[in-house]
Structures are given as C-alpha cells and as structure tokens.
Amino acid sequence: xxxxxxxxxxxxxxxxxxxxxxxxxxxxxxxxxxxxxxxxxxxxxxxxxxxxxxxxxxxxxxxxxxxxxxxxxxxxxxxxxxxxxxxxxxxxxxxxxxxxxxxxxxxxxxxxxxxxxxxxxxxxxxxxxxxxxxxxxxxxxxxxxxxxxxxxxxxxxxxxxxxxxxxxxxxxxxxxxxxxxxxxxxxxxxxxxxxxxxxxxxxxxxxxxxxxxxxxxxxxxxxxxxxxxxxxxxxxxxxxxxxxxxxxxxxxxxxxxxxxxxxxxxxxxxxxxxxxxxxxxxxxxxxxxx
Numbered sequence: 347x348x349x350x351x352x353x354x355x356x357x358x359x360x361x362x363x364x365x366x367x368x369x370x371x372x373x374x375x376x377x378x379x380x381x382x383x384x385x386x387x388x389x390x391x392x393x394x395x396x397x398x399x400x401x402x403x404x405x406x407x408x409x410x411x412x413x414x415x416x417x418x419x420x421x422x423x424x425x426x427x428x429x430x431x432x433x434x435x436x437x438x439x440x441x442x443x444x445x446x447x448x449x450x451x452x453x454x455x456x457x458x459x460x461x462x463x464x465x466x467x468x469x470x471x472x473x474x475x476x477x478x479x480x481x482x483x484x485x486x487x488x489x490x491x492x493x494x495x496x497x498x499x500x501x502x503x504x505x506x507x508x509x510x511x512x513x514x515x516x517x518x519x520x521x522x523x524x525x526x527x528x529x530x531x532x533x534x535x536x537x538x539x540x541x542x543x544x545x546x547x548x549x550x551x552x553x554x555x556x557x558x559x560x561x562x563x564x565x566x567x568x569x570x571x572x573x574x575x576x577x578x579x580x581x582x583x584x585x586x587x588x589x590x591x592x593x594x595x596x597x598x599x600x601x602x603x604x605x606x607x608x609x610x611x612x613x614x615x616x617x618x619x620x621x622x623x624x625x626x627x628x629x630x631x632x633x634x635x636x
Contacts, residue, residue, distance in 0.1 A: 351401050351431060351577045352558040356569035360530040361538065363566060364401065365522040365558035368394040371433060371581035372508055373516040378581075378620045381440040383510040385420060387452045389437045390508035391486040392425045394521040396435065397579045399465075399490075400427025409468040414489075416461025416481060419444065426618070431579035434618040452510070458484030463493055487521070487548075494525070501526040501535075507548030518552040522561055537568060583619035590614050590623045595633050606630050 349370045354363045372390035375381070381389060392412055400410045412425045419442040425435035444453045458481060467475040477497035481489050487506040494502035506521035524542070526535060542565065546554070551561050563571050594602070594614070605612060611626045625633070 347557075349579045350558065351398060351579050352562060352573055353401065353575040353577070354559075354562050354566075354571050354573045356566040356571045357530065357534045357538075358570075360527045360534055361524060361566065361569060362527065363522065363524045363562050363571070364398040365561045366394050366398050366520050366579060367558050368397060368519040368521070368579065369516055371397070371579060372519040374581040375435060376514070376516055379437060379440045381437060382443050383514055384444060384452050384454060384457045385437050385440045385442050386510055386514070386516060387508040388420055388454045388457060388486065389423055389425075389435055390516065390519045391454070391506040391521070392423050393433050393435045393581070394506050394508075394519060395486065395490050395504065395523070396425035396427040397431065397433040398521065398523050400429055400433060401431065401577055401579075403429035403467070403469070405429065405469055407470060411464075411466040411468075413464040413466065414458065414461055414481070414486075415464075416458040416484070418442075418457045418459030418461070418484065420457040422461075424617075431577045432582040432584075433579065434581060434583045436617045454486065455484035458486075463489050465493060465497065490523075503538075503542050505548040507552060509549050509552060518549070520552055520558065520561070521548050522558075522565065524565060534569070538566075541565065541568065581619075583616060583621070585616040585619060585621055587623045590616070591625070591629075591633055594625070594630070595636055599634070602630065602634050606634065 349367050351366045376386045396412045408429050410427045414423045421438035423437045427433040442457050444456050447453045461481045465477045479493045479496050482492045487504045490504040494500045503524040508519045509517040511517040613622050613624050615622050
C-alpha cells in the first residue's frame with residue numbers, strides 16, 4: 347500500500363477531516379537523514395502533519411512550511427509541503443538520543459523541550475502568511491492543535507503517530523486532523539469532544555491495521571462521514587545542481603574567491619534530502635562570472 351491522504355466531511359459538512367498514511371515517506375526521510383528513533387518520530391510526525399496541511403492549500407503553486415526552533419537536543423525541524431501531496435523535511439540534530447518516557451514511549455517532547463512553531467504559507471502574495479505559537483508539549487500533534495486554535499481560530503484535533511521498529515526502520519506512520527466549521531452546532535461539538543477523549547492513539551489504531559478511511563470512520567462514527575477525496579503523498583525534494591549553483595551564486599564575491607583560491611572541488615549537500623552536488627574549480631569560476 348502506498349502513502350495517501352484522505353479528505354472527508356461529516357455532520358452535514360460542519361466537520362472537515364483529513365487522515366494520512368505516511369509510512370513510506372517517513373521511512374524515506376529516515377534513510378536520507380539517518381535519523382535516530384526519536385528524530386525519526388519527531389520528523390515523521392511533522393512530515394505527516396505538514397502533508398495534510400499542504401493538502402488544505404488552494405493554489406497549485408502554494409507552499410506551506412512548518413518550522414520548529416527549540417531548546418531541546420533536537421534543536422529544530424523544518425518541513426515544506428505543497429498542495430499536491432509532495433512533502434520534504436529535515437532535522438538539525440538527526441542523532442538525538444534520550445531515555446524513553448515512563449510509559450516506555452519515545453521522548454519526543456523532551457527532545458524538543460521549549461520552543462516556537464512557525465507556520466509559513468506562501469500563496470503568491472507580496473508577503474507570505476506567518477503564524478506562530480509557543481510549543482505546548484513538544485509532542486507536535488498537541489502543538490499543531492494549539493496553533494490552529496490560536497493563530498487560525500479553527501477548533502481542531504490533531505493526532506500523529508510514528509511506530510519505529512526494533513531495527514530503527516519505520517513500521518507505520520500516519521495521523522489525522524479534525525476541524526470544526528464556524529456553524530458547527532454545540533451538540534455536535536460536545537459529542538465530538540467526548541468521542542475524541544475515548545479513541546485509541548494513532549499508533550494503536552495503526553497497530554490494529556486501520557487505513558486512513560477507517561481511522562476517520564472510527565473517530566467520526568456518529569457523524570455520517572463522507573469521503574470526498576484521496577490524494578497520493580510522497581517525500582519529494584526538487585533540488586538540482588542548477589538550484590544549488592544559484593544558491594552558491596548568492597555567496598559574497600570575497601567568500602567565493604576564497605573557495606576558488608583553495609583550488610579544490612567542493613561538495614554541497616541538500617539539507618532536505620542529503621543529495622550531494624560537486625562543483626569543480628572551473629564550475630565555481632563560471633558561477634563567479636555570472
């Protein structure tokens with residue numbers, strides 16, 4: 347089964363919902379960045395949330411960036427997603443390692459600790475939209491829930507999960523976002539809040555083998571769920587040697603001259619996928635001329 351996002355409505359369209367299977371894309375990120383289990387879980391959760399939030403964008407060229415800057419050992423994470431299901435991401439410290447929590451689970455919150463979540467939406471306007479909030483728990487799902495409520499004034503419930511196997515690979519990854527529309531009745535709100543209190547965690551639902559559709563139907567079983575759309579999603583980085591060359595061209599002439607005068611080729615790695623691009627001295631000189 348490949349990764350995909352499901353979009354749905356419920357309760358006469360007063361609820362909108364998203365769910366994702368992201369196992370393959372999180373595993374791709376793990377391999378690209380050689381992440382430790384905690385870093386895999388943190389980056390995987392943010393990738394899953396970012397992919398679903400990207401699917402909310404309207405324009406074909408719209409881009410969403412989720413950025414976490416934090417005081418914990420992981421130091422920070424960045425995820426970028428578009429409206430077509432493509433998502434990529436990186437983590438500043440991919441090797442972070444902490445003892446498990448008292449319940450035996452990976453201590454993602456401890457790895458992030460205090461910090462700020464920024465949500466940047468580039469929708470082709472003069473300036474991108476930027477929303478920010480303080481990290482509440484570092485568990486990411488709760489932080490995104492808080493962001494939606496405070497920055498976008500959209501009451502939401504976010505659940506994200508990454509199951510890491512004994513060998514460090516990704517066994518399962520996925521999540522959901524449930525959002526209330528402004529016209530949602532108090533009765534529906536109260537019933538949904540009670541329902542969400544009693545559902546299994548995302549990881550438990552995935553361990554039970556539930557698909558994204560089944561996750562939404564389990565959460566919204568009392569509200570006549572209608573699946574409206576499905577979309578493939580993948581870890582995809584659009585880096586290229588030409589794009590890296592353009593980035594090198596932004597370096598000051600003085601610094602570029604210093605690199606050229608060393609007389610050796612350089613290697614530049616993409617932060618999102620770790621692809622390596624080599625530039626000879628002659629290529630650097632051509633970039634210098636531009």
